[in-house]
Amino acid sequence: MTARIGVITFPGTLDDVDAVRAARLAGAEAVELWHGDADLKGVDAVIVPGGFSYGDYLRAGAIARFAPVMGSVVEAAGKGMPVLGICNGFQVLCEAGLLPGALTRNEGLHFICRDEWLKVESNTTTWTSRFERGAEILIPLKSGEGRFVAPQRKLEELEGEGHIVFTYAGGNPNGSALDIAGISSPDGRIVGLMPHPEHATEALTGPSDDGLGLFYSVIDSVLASA
Numbered sequence: 001m002t003a004r005i006g007v008i009t010f011p012g013t014l015d016d017v018d019a020v021r022a023a024r025l026a027g028a029e030a031v032e033l034w035h036g037d038a039d040l041k042g043v044d045a046v047i048v049p050g051g052f053s054y055g056d057y058l059r060a061g062a063i064a065r066f067a068p069v070m071g072s073v074v075e076a077a078g079k080g081m082p083v084l085g086i087c088n089g090f091q092v093l094c095e096a097g098l099l100p101g102a103l104t105r106n107e108g109l110h111f112i113c114r115d116e117w118l119k120v121e122s123n124t125t126t127w128t129s130r131f132e133r134g135a136e137i138l139i140p141l142k143s144g145e146g147r148f149v150a151p152q153r154k155l156e157e158l159e160g161e162g163h164i165v166f167t168y169a170g171g172n173p174n175g176s177a178l179d180i181a182g183i184s185s186p187d188g189r190i191v192g193l194m195p196h197p198e199h200a201t202e203a204l205t206g207p208s209d210d211g212l213g214l215f216y217s218v219i220d221s222v223l224a225s226a
């Protein structure tokens with residue numbers, strides 16, 4: 001059996017091609033999903049990739065959450081389907097209410113594009129089981145609205161319950177609360193992160209192949225439950 005991973009394309013999505021490539025490199029069948037089509041084509045997991053969906057109008061992710069495909073993603077996620085939001089995808093998942101908090105303009109108000117060391121804070125999620133807890137991985141960050149914010153009570157809950165998945169290990173680039181680079185849902189099946197694991201799949205083209213771990217992890221999970 002091969003895991004089937006769906007990758008959504010919205011108008012303005014940039015990183016669907018690399019997400020498809022990463023899923024294939026890890027050994028999955030990648031299935032292209034279209035924003036206007038509510039059919040998830042029977043996939044086992046969904047990636048909401050990065051970019052500027054609907055031009056980031058209103059605010060990043062605010063329009064994409066109303067796309068027909070997102071209705072199906074929210075429904076499937078409610079039944080346990082693994083979902084990964086990368087960068088703009090993380091913003092979309094927060095707007096859709098699948099993850100708590102919000103991504104706001106970077107402290108300093110500049111778009112940041114550079115490789116970041118991330119610390120793996122949790123390896124009990126569907127998307128990070130292949131990593132050692134505490135491992136440091138090198139992943140590109142490229143965003144203007146990457147500063148994670150949430151009410152103090154929610155931040156304490158995320159930290160206390162172990163739902164912070166990645167933190168910035170080499171200094172906080174954007175003012176994100178608690179150095180948060182990525183978080184998960186309570187059951188660990190939904191993960192969102194600002195840096196781009198799909199751009200870190202081959203050491204030859206850089207900066208590392210550390211990103212593949214997320215894709216291997218979800219494939220393990222899908223195959224284990226088949």
Ligand SMILES: NC(=O)CC[C@H](N)C(=O)O
Pocket residue numbers: 049050051052053056060086087088089142143144145146
């Ligand atoms: N790389 C991306 O996905 C960009 C995300 C978003 N549009 C931002 O600038 O914050």
